Amino acid sequence: MENIEVRDYLIEKIQSFNGGENGKLPSENKLAAKFNVPRKRIRDVIINLEEMGMIESKQGIGHFILPKRKLxxxxxxxxxxxxxxxxxxxxxxxxxxxxxxxxxxxxxxxxxxxxxxxxxxxxxxxxxxxxxxxxxxxxxxxxxxxxxxxxxxxxxxxxxxxxxxxxxxxxxxxxxxxxxxxxxxxxxxxxxxxxxxxxxxxxxxxxxxxxxxxxxxxxxxxxxxxxxxxxxxxxxx
CATH class of the missing domain: 3.40.1410.10 (Chorismate lyase-like)
Structure with missing residues (x-):
């Protein structure tokens, strides 16, 4: 259930992103503390969102929302x-x-x-x-x-x-x-x-x-x- 809660929280952030900011998501450590779950659970959610094409990870910098494609x-x-x-x-x-x-x-x-x-x-x-x-x-x-x-x-x-x-x-x-x-x-x-x-x-x-x-x-x-x-x-x- 924790994974679903974290995923829903991040997807809401992604869907409300209007492109006006840098689109950086909270760090894995901050998310783990916010939801009181092991960091591995946060990492699993991050990987799923990457597979769905919603975010990209930049090593040593963080995770960023990808711009919405024109449909x-x-x-x-x-x-x-x-x-x-x-x-x-x-x-x-x-x-x-x-x-x-x-x-x-x-x-x-x-x-x-x-x-x-x-x-x-x-x-x-x-x-x-x-x-x-x-x-x-x-x-x-x-x-x-x-x-x-x-x-x-x-x-x-x-x-x-x-x-x-x-x-x-x-x-x-x-x-x-x-x-x-x-x-x-x-x-x-x-x-x-x-x-x-x-x-x-x-x-x-x-x-x-x-x-x-x-x-x-x-x-x-x-x-x-x-x-x-x-x-x-x-x-x-």
Whole structure:
């Protein structure tokens, strides 16, 4: 309980910090005396706050509140290009293809995929960088029947919307969007450079060729919750 009390006290200080001071936290010794707990308990809390990206420690000087990052706005639908949205808000955006492989769906797969007559699916995973830091992991489960030569076009896959447009598809539609919160596993922590205390926002959606009513993909996007704010629908709709 002491750890929770100390953490709540420090998080309140961090959240109320307006950037007008130097942002230095009380020393570990002062905090230990204030809460009448061993210094090790204070140190454990400090480490957790560092893992959450809230503070930084400067050896021999103390612990300091990190400036709040500007949150990037993201629309929670599958019919808006992530890359285009990010490029409107930052000049320092990069998408890197991290996985491209073929899988076969089973009848028991719980994903909302309606690829008529086809169970061949390509997983296309991209890691999204904002200001040179990984911020989102984007997985598209793409209809393999529509794009049988997709492996030969890997250089185009950092933006799946541009890939579709290159294939003559211009009008997109999303029929469902589901939002949930998860904590990162080992792979996600490695890819997104985050610790287990940083929750991820999981957005699942689909993407259809609106003109021909054909499902193009099912999508899973994992967002670092400390980098984005979320909009429920496109402001143009």
């Amino acid at each position: 990037l706005n993201i629309v929670l639908t599958g019919d808006v290009s992530f890359s285009e949205k990010m490029k409107q808000q930052t000049d320092n955006y990069k998408s890197v293809l991290t996985r491209l492989e073929q899988v076969v769906l089973t009848d028991h797969d719980s994903r909302q995929i309606e690829f008529e007559g086809s169970k061949v699916v390509y997983i296309i995973e991209r890691l999204r960088y904002i200001d040179d830091e990984p911020a989102a992991l984007h997985r598209s489960y793409v209809n393999g029947e529509l794009f049988p030569e997709i492996k030969k076009e890997r250089s185009q896959l950092t933006s799946i919307y541009q890939f579709y447009k290159n294939h003559g598809i211009e009008n997109f539609e999303s029929k469902f969007t589901r939002l949930s919160t998860i904590f990162p596993g080992k792979y996600e922590r490695m890819m997104l450079h985050c610790e287990n205390l940083v929750p991820l926002i999981l957005v699942e959606s689909d993407n259809w060729d609106k003109d021909h009513n054909i499902q193009l993909e099912y999508t899973e996007i994992l967002y670092r919750s400390d980098r984005f704010s979320f909009q429920l629908k496109n402001e143009k709709s």
